[in-house]
Amino acid sequence: MPFLTTTEAGVPIQGPTATLIYDDWYPALRTETLRKNKLAKAMLLGIPLVLGRRNDGRVFAMRDNCPHRGIPLSEGWFDGQRVTCRYHGWEFEPCSGRCELIPSLTGKDHLDATRIYATAFNCEERDGHAWVFVPGLGTGKRSQGAKPTVPELAKFGPRYRTAFLTADLPCNVDHGIIGLMDPAHGPFVHQAWWWRSRTSIREKTKRFEPIPEGFRMSAHAPSGNSAPYKLLGVYGQPIETTIDFVLPNRRTEVIRCGDKWFSSLTTVTPVTASTCRIDVIAAWNVFYYVPLVTPIAKFFGARFVRQDQVTMIQQAEGLKHNPSLMLIDDADKPAKWYFALKQARLDAAGGGAAPKHPMDGPVELHWRS
Numbered sequence: 001m002p003f004l005t006t007t008e009a010g011v012p013i014q015g016p017t018a019t020l021i022y023d024d025w026y027p028a029l030r031t032e033t034l035r036k037n038k039l040a041k042a043m044l045l046g047i048p049l050v051l052g053r054r055n056d057g058r059v060f061a062m063r064d065n066c067p068h069r070g071i072p073l074s075e076g077w078f079d080g081q082r083v084t085c086r087y088h089g090w091e092f093e094p095c096s097g098r099c100e101l102i103p104s105l106t107g108k109d110h111l112d113a114t115r116i117y118a119t120a121f122n123c124e125e126r127d128g129h130a131w132v133f134v135p136g137l138g139t140g141k142r143s144q145g146a147k148p149t150v151p152e153l154a155k156f157g158p159r160y161r162t163a164f165l166t167a168d169l170p171c172n173v174d175h176g177i178i179g180l181m182d183p184a185h186g187p188f189v190h191q192a193w194w195w196r197s198r199t200s201i202r203e204k205t206k207r208f209e210p211i212p213e214g215f216r217m218s219a220h221a222p223s224g225n226s227a228p229y230k231l232l233g234v235y236g237q238p239i240e241t242t243i244d245f246v247l248p249n250r251r252t253e254v255i256r257c258g259d260k261w262f263s264s265l266t267t268v269t270p271v272t273a274s275t276c277r278i279d280v281i282a283a284w285n286v287f288y289y290v291p292l293v294t295p296i297a298k299f300f301g302a303r304f305v306r307q308d309q310v311t312m313i314q315q316a317e318g319l320k321h322n323p324s325l326m327l328i329d330d331a332d333k334p335a336k337w338y339f340a341l342k343q344a345r346l347d348a349a350g351g352g353a354a355p356k357h358p359m360d361g362p363v364e365l366h367w368r369s
Contacts, residue, residue: 016319017273018172020045021248021345022136025150026269027129027279028061030164034130039083041074045134046272048072051123052094055080060094061132063119067099073118083118092118124150127265127281128164136349151250153265155283163298165280167309168271170316173249174342176268176276178335179312180251184369189311190304203368208334210359213345214246215337218362222255245334247341260286280305331367 028042034053041064042049048064050073064072066085076086082100083092090113091101097120102113122133131150169176179185187201207218222241237258244252249269255262262284269277280301287293327335340358348355 016172016322018174018270019342019346020173020270020273021342022134023349024148024248025124025131025133026249027267028123028132029130030128030166031059031125031130032128034059037078037080039074039076039078041072042130043271044132045270047134049121049132050074050083051130052078052083054094058095059123059125059130061121061123061130062092062094062097063121065119066090067116067118094120095123096120122147126150126152127162129279129281151265151267153281153283154252154254154263156256156261156263157259157285159288160283160285161288161294161297162281162283163294163301164282165298165301165305167278167305169268169276169278169309169312171276171312171319172274173268173270173276174339175315175319176278176312177249177338178332179308179315180266180268180278181245181334181338182331183334184331184367185311186369189307201368203366205364205366207362207364208359209362210357211244211246213341213355214244214250215334215341215359216245217243245338247345257286262286278305278308329367330365331369333365 022045026044028044028049028051029040031053033040034051036053039050039052042051042061049061050064051059051061053059062073062083064074066073066076066087068085068090069087071085071087073083073085073092077084078094081093083094084090085092089101089103090099092099097118099113099116099118102111102116105111105113121135124131133147171179183204183206206220209216209218219240219242222239237260239255239257241253241255244250246252249267251266253262253264253266262282264280264282266278266280269279271277282297282301337358341355344355344358347353
C-alpha cells in the first residue's frame with residue numbers, strides 16, 4: 001500500500017508547483033494491479049489516465065476522458081479488446097485510441113467513426129511497472145525525434161530476488177528529487193540501529209563525472225558507517241558502488257561484491273505540478289539462499305522510505321508559506337547540477353540551443369554525513 005500524505009483532518013497537503021519535463025517515460029502504476037478485463041486509474045503530470053491489459057498481454061494507457069463528452073473512460077467497460085464509454089457506448093481500441101463503434105450512427109450518417117481517436121499514450125511494461133511516454137503539450141502522441149529508451153532495472157544474472165516500495169510525497173518533483181540525491185540528511189532523517197546514527201557522521205570525499213543528461217558518483221567503496229553495507233563484508237570481496245542520476249527523475253545504484261550484486265532504480269514522478277511519488281524497485285543475488293531475506297528487506301526498506309516521506313510532509317508545512325531557500329557548497333552541488341540540467345532541457349524543448357552540461361569534467365565533492 002502506498003503511504004498517503006494528508007493532514008490529520010484528511011486534507012491533502014500541497015506545496016508550490018514545479019515546471020514539468022515532457023517527452024519522456026514515467027512509471028504510472030504497478031502492472032500487478034491490472035486485472036483481467038478491468039480498468040485502473042492513474043495520474044501523471046496532472047494528466048488523468050486509464051490503464052489496462054489487452055487479452056494479448058499488451059498494456060495500454062489512455063487519457064481518462066471520452067473525446068465525445070469528456071466522461072472518464074474508467075467509468076465504462078473493458079472486454080479485453082475494447083474500452084466502452086458508459087455514456088453513449090462509444091468503443092475504442094485502447095492502444096491506438098481509435099474509435100471502432102458509435103452505436104447511435106445510422107445508415108444515413110456519413111461520419112466515419114474510425115477517424116475519431118481518444119488520446120492514447122505509448123505504454124510499455126518493464127520490471128512490473130507500466131511506463132507511459134508523456135509527449136509535450138500540443139505535440140500529439142508521437143512527438144518529434146526518437147524516443148528515449150524505456151527505463152529498466154539493471155540485472156547481472158538470471159537468478160535474483162526483487163522488492164518494490166512506493167510512497168506519495170506532498171511536494172513538487174523538484175523537492176522530491178533534490179531530497180533523493182541529498183547526501184547530508186542521512187544521519188538525521190535515517191537514524192536507526194540498522195542504518196546509522198548522528199554520532200556516526202564523518203567527512204566524505206566522492207568523485208563525480210558527467211554522463212548524458214545526468215551525472216555519476218563514480219565507483220567507490222560504500223559508506224563504512226552504514227550497517228547494510230557492512231553485511232556484504234561476509235563475502236570477503238571488495239565492495240564497490242556506483243550511483244547515477246539521469247533526467248527526468250531516475251537514480252540508479254549498483255553495488256558489486258565479486259559475483260554478488262545489488263541493483264536499484266528509484267524514480268520521483270510528478271503526479272501533479274505540486275505533488276509527486278517515489279517508487280523503488282530493487283533486485284539482488286546477495287544472501288540469495290538465506291530464508292526471509294526478501295520480507296526483511298521490504299520491512300526495513302519501507303521504514304527507510306517512510307522516514308523520507310515524514311520529512312517531506314514536515315517540509316511541506318513550511319513550503320506552504322513560500323519561504324526563501326538556499327543551496328550550499330558541495331553537499332548541495334548535485335541539486336545545483338539537477339536544476340541546471342533541467343533548465344537546459346526545458347530551454348532546448350522550447351526551441352533553444354542544444355542542452356549544455358553544467359559539468360566540464362570529473363570533480364571531487366566533500367561533505368560530512
